[in-house]
Amino acid sequence: MYALVDCNNFYAACERLFRPDLKHRPIVVLSNNDGCVVARSYEAKALGIKMGVPIFKVREDIRRHNILVFSSNYTLYGDISARVMCTLEAMAPRVEVYSIDEAFLDVHGVSHCRDLVAFGGEVRQRVYQDTGITVCVGIAPSKTLAKLANYAAKKYPATKGVVDLSDPLRRRRLMHITPVDEVWGVGRRLAVRLRDMGINTALQLADYNKKALRRHFSVVLERTARELNGEDCLDFEQVAEPKQQIMCSRSFGERIHRIEPMREAVAKYVANAAAKLRAEHQRAQAISLFMRTSMFSDREPRYSNAATVKLMRPSDDTRVLMKHAQALVGKLWRDGFAYAKAGVLLGDFYPRYVWQPSLLDLLEVDPRADKLMATMDAINAKQRGAVFWARQNNGTQWRMKQEFLSPAYTTDWQQLPRVR
DNA sequence: TCTGGGGTCCTAGGACCC
DNA sequence: TCTGGGGTCCTAGGACCC
Structure with missing residues (x-):
């Protein structure tokens, strides 16, 4: 016998937690890059705002009904989720x-x-x-x-x-x-x-x-x-299976026309994916990259391409993965397109401490790599984004839009709610 | 003008093996 | 000219989920 516990209008409910003034008001939460509506409060649903609709199509409804709009705040949602799960586990x-x-x-x-x-x-x-x-x-x-x-x-x-x-x-x-x-x-x-x-x-x-x-x-x-029919056919997975692939991809805040911002964006995606990989205690032997123009524009010439490289040995070193990813950027890049999105996919995983080297495997491993990565991850765990790759260049052109982001109320000392 | 990101599983088909 | 019956592994693509 199973019980499925599901939060009601979760993202919208999270946005309300520290904003009691928003009770009973219609709220929508947008996808990354402020693209589509991915969550709605009851009031917003009642006004006919559909799940998944692009924001520009309902701009008029938003204005007329005074609907509150939020960018996705996954830092907040993730933390509240962990608290809910904690109660359930008890x-x-x-x-x-x-x-x-x-x-x-x-x-x-x-x-x-x-x-x-x-x-x-x-x-x-x-x-x-x-x-x-x-x-x-x-x-x-x-x-x-x-x-x-x-x-x-x-x-x-x-x-x-x-x-x-x-x-x-x-x-x-x-x-x-x-x-x-x-x-x-x-x-x-x-x-x-x-x-x-x-x-x-x-x-x-x-x-x-x-x-x-x-x-x-x-x-x-x-x-x-x-x-x-009541037949129990699906497994109950108390402990999550190790992931088989890790992806980091984003639409850009603005279209990209030059290779340099593309390199910056890809640098960021690789760094993200590699950090997730290390958190899973895995190493990846395959890395793929894709880049493409918008799928929605008829006027602009379209381009979409992907490529994969197989590493000599599995790695979780951002520097190693970065080198391969940047080589793939050179391989896939074509001038003359308005790029809208790119992504990095890591696959072919091996558990961190299980790797059978070949007798012919003459590649040297950097003995400092583990310590360096662990130190970076530790610093970033304390303060998100404190250490990053120079290649990222903190670009603004490709950075995703988050115009309506609420504070990280529960995970950042600087953003704690204040009571006056 | 503006359309998310991250996963999983299954199947079909090709290459290759004995 | 005729040409079996298994099997594995890999990839691409399609479907689904939140």
């Missing part, structure tokens, strides 16, 4: 942190001695008391059903934010009135194909012939259908 024996704003709890044991709805209510109350964040709780025998339960807990106010789908009949009633595209694992494309086959509701998917689903689609959708 309440359940096993917790899988699934994303920044949701977690699965293993409540197999709880169900023997407690009423699950009462337990869900207690989770809501404790999280609110500890963090000021409101959550909804969905309880069911499979993760996919727990997701569905959570959807119902959010959608139907009468549930008071907790839905228990232990009862198969109750499951069927809910699935009957739930469109198939609300099912976890059914995205836009699949939904279209399913509807073409006459599968419109979650219940129709659950009841469909499993062999046929596998034949027409894939084992993934078959699993989803089984999960809807």
Whole structure:
């Protein structure tokens, strides 16, 4: 039995935590580079602001309804998320942190001695008391059903934010009135194909012939259908699996026409990715770079290209990765385009202390590398961005837009909220 | 004028092996 | 001219998630 705990309007709720004056006001939070709307308060949803819409398309609504706009403040959201998870871990024996704003709890044991709805209510109350964040709780025998339960807990106010789908009949009633595209694992494309086959509701998917689903689609959708029938098919991952790749990419604040700012941006992305790599205690043997013009402009000539290099030996040394990335910039760069985005991808990982060198491997390792990187990481852990690569040049042209950024209330001494 | 960033898993197809 | 039946590994692309 699983409980899915999901924060309500998480980013918007975080922005409100230290701004009680924003209670009941419509709020939207933008993606990186202030591009699209990625989160909305209830009030903003009620005004018809859609998820994922580019900000320029709703500028008029924002002005007319006096909607408050925020840039993404991941420093804040990450810290609040950690506090929410901390409370959840105190309440359940096993917790899988699934994303920044949701977690699965293993409540197999709880169900023997407690009423699950009462337990869900207690989770809501404790999280609110500890963090000021409101959550909804969905309880069911499979993760996919727990997701569905959570959807119902959010959608139907009468549930008071907790839905228990232990009862198969109750499951069927809910699935009957739930469109198939609300099912976890059914995205836009699949939904279209399913509807073409006459599968419109979650219940129709659950009841469909499993062999046929596998034949027409894939084992993934078959699993989803089984999960809807209460079959527990997905792993519970209490400890996150090591990552298989690490990406750092950004759209630029402004288009880039010269190679030098591109080199600066790539330098920053490599430094970021390498720091993440070291935090995972991994080394990478492959590094890829991509760069491209905007996908949305019809007038400008388009260009998009990517390349990968394989290193002689896996590395987590920013200097080594940087050299390869900069060589790739030279390889991919073409004059005459308005570049909009670039990114660095690290892959082919080996655990830090497991590397079988070849007898013919004559490359010398820099004995100072580990210490140098560790020192940099330690300094940057205390003060973000305190030490950086000269190559980055703190460029302003490519730096992402963050016009509406709120303070890092909880993670920076300089930005603590003040009470007067 | 202005359209995010970071991941995962699965499948198909090609190269290659015995 | 006819030409099996397995297997692995890799990559690209498509789908999904938040």
